[in-house]
Amino acid sequence: xxxxxxxxxxxxLFVVLLVNKTIAQDQNKIHNVVMQLNSADTAVWxxxxxxxxxxxxxxxxxxxxxVVVHGKALNFLVTSKSHLVADIEAMTKQGVVFNACENxxxxxxxxxxxxxxxxxxxxxxxxxxxxxxxxGWSYLKTGY
Numbered sequence: 001x002x003x004x005x006x007x008x009x010x011x012x013l014f015v016v017l018l019v020n021k022t023i024a025q026d027q028n029k030i031h032n033v034v035m036q037l038n039s040a041d042t043a044v045w046x047x048x049x050x051x052x053x054x055x056x057x058x059x060x061x062x063x064x065x066x067v068v069v070h071g072k073a074l075n076f077l078v079t080s081k082s083h084l085v086a087d088i089e090a091m092t093k094q095g096v097v098f099n100a101c102e103n104x105x106x107x108x109x110x111x112x113x114x115x116x117x118x119x120x121x122x123x124x125x126x127x128x129x130x131x132x133x134x135x136g137w138s139y140l141k142t143g144y
Contacts, residue, residue, distance in 0.1 A: 101125030
């Protein structure tokens with residue numbers, strides 16, 4: 001075999017090994033996604049839950065999701081006002097974190113005990129989004 005073919009063969013082997021290693025690393029990667037929800041549109045709420053389900057299908061056991069809810073979307077997390085309580089509770093049991101903005105809660109007179117029991121809160125929804133992005137989380141704004 002000529003030295004050209006040996007070199008080409010070794011180069012091709014190197015590329016194949018590199019691609020295989022890259023694919024293997026991606027399969028083991030934990031994806032961190034922070035989602036912003038600030039729409040009162042209940043179709044947006046349902047669509048966001050569908051997006052979460054899709055993430056979980058594509059990366060089963062390999063995705064951490066935090067939903068930050070503020071502004072007009074806060075009713076999404078209020079037990080007496082949300083039609084998606086069972087879905088939110090089920091997703092929380094699967095590790096999805098739902099955080100209500102305390103600034104918005106104060107603005108609308110919502111107390112923590114009015115929230116779905118599995119829901120957490122953060123002092124500022126927009127500040128939480130910035131912190132997560134600074135930590136390298138992928139950001140997804142839901143709705144329009």
